[in-house]
Amino acid sequence: MITVENLTKSFPGKSSPVLALREVNLEIDAGALYGVVGPAKSGKSTLARVVALQEKPDRGTVRLDGLNTASLDGRRLREARRQVAVLDPAPALNAERTIAGNVAAPLERLGVDGPQRRNRVGRVLDLVGLTQRATQQPGELTEAQRRRVAIARALVAGPAVLLADDPTAGIPADEAGPVLTVLDRARAELGVTVLLTTQEGSIVGRVCDEVAVLDSGRVIEHGTVLDLLASPGSRIAETLLxxxxxxxxxxxxxxxxxxxxxxxxxxxxxxxxxxxxxxxxxxxxxxxxxxxxxxxxxxxxxxxxxxxxxxxxxxxxxxxxxxxxxxxxxxxxxxx
Known part of the structure; x- marks a missing residue:
């Protein structure tokens, strides 16, 4: 479970600090596919980086399965970070390596031996539906397929949490479906908790169990997607209905x-x-x-x-x- 308590985060501005997150509170169940929706500069990516332990909040706490991450440093912080994989909006692949080689890279850095590495790479390539592309180069794939390779690379080390920051950015609408399906399979088959951020409400309507709407760094509504559909004035309802x-x-x-x-x-x-x-x-x-x-x-x-x-x-x-x-x-x- 991911618990976000009273999270506030600011960045230096020209004349005064810019508040990116304002007293954000969320509870994300283990194994959920949770969506965070909001316009550009609403705080979505900042929230993802804070939950991934890449940024420290000004105030508030992120708990991973009850562990207060604010108290971690050194080796314990590095271990906690390994449990949280991050899929960036524009993930880079090594053009000189095969698809399997790109996916294997995190395991090589961890020193995982060859047979175990090949087994893990084969498993996640099957999950993302790219087993037949294992020996190809990234340049031979479509952008949507390369995004699925990036998801496989994020999952190969066995994280408990996957943060998918705008996972369909730059992908044609008719090709976004397989990317979202892969995230849903990661949750269902691997038990990974997926936190997905997006500007498009229609995305969360396709795969998410629950959703929070961010605006100017504040959570203005949250709940299960189906409950919000029947909520008068809900932004999610206006988007999906x-x-x-x-x-x-x-x-x-x-x-x-x-x-x-x-x-x-x-x-x-x-x-x-x-x-x-x-x-x-x-x-x-x-x-x-x-x-x-x-x-x-x-x-x-x-x-x-x-x-x-x-x-x-x-x-x-x-x-x-x-x-x-x-x-x-x-x-x-x-x-x-």
Whole structure:
């Protein structure tokens, strides 16, 4: 487990210190894939460097499995750092070495013998799906494949934590999927705790269990991705849920109108039709759409309801776990 307590970090500025992190608190379970999202200069990379023990905070503590890293120095600090691998946004590979040679480099520095080194390199190359590329040079691979080589190199020494700082930076969107899949496999098959930073909320929606949103060095929201989808005003929800753009005249044609967030196979597929049948109302989808967060289907619909029991139908939908925001005839809305 990674525990971040009241972390504050500043850097010298022209006239006054620049606060990169402000009283940051996080708990990341062992074996989790945790995302930190925020715009440029929000503090994501600084947080990654502090957790990796590459930077010392001004105040606050980073605990790795309960160990207070602030008290470490010398040999104990070096040992703790070996448990945390870092994948930089633009990792460099040795152009003169093969893919297997690049991955083996950390083990060579540690003095691992040849047979054990080859076994470990083969295992992580299989994990990242590049076994067939082992004898090729980095220049023969795509940027996305080179990023996967860098992940294999970070994992080969068996760290407990992998910090992936903007792991899809510079990679075309249609090639980012395999890189994220590799991070998910590292968590699932090796038990590595993965802390992923990114500017793109859609990235955490694809692979992360939990997420924190950083803005100007502060955590402004955090929680499981699915819980945040149903949270009014959540930035993650606005990023991951389908947009709604329905003319007011279309909404006004119904007795009641509401925006509804549905999460999960059974809820997305059955809840609205069941409400219509149970309460004898006409229920129409007039905006929004479907999406997928990891393996979970989610939806945000604007629905129009006609019938005497329209209010009861909407209340029943909310009672079954959907988040329902009633749209008033005027400019106000009320969340149920």
């Amino acid at each position: 389908p947009a709604i753009d329905t003319p007011r005249a279309q909404t006004a044609a119904y007795d009641r109108a509401a925006d509804v967030v549905l999460i999960g196979f059974a809820t997305v597929g059955a809840l609205l039709p069941e409400a219509s049948m149970r309460f004898g109302v006409e229920l129409a989808t007039i905006g929004g759409g479907l999406a997928r967060v990891g393996d979970t289907p989610v939806a945000r619909f604007r629905i129009g309801v006609r019938g005497r029991q329209a209010d009861s139908a909407l209340a029943w939908i909310a009672d079954r776990g959907a988040h329902v925001t009633h749209l008033a005839k005027g400019p106000c809305s009320v969340a149920a």
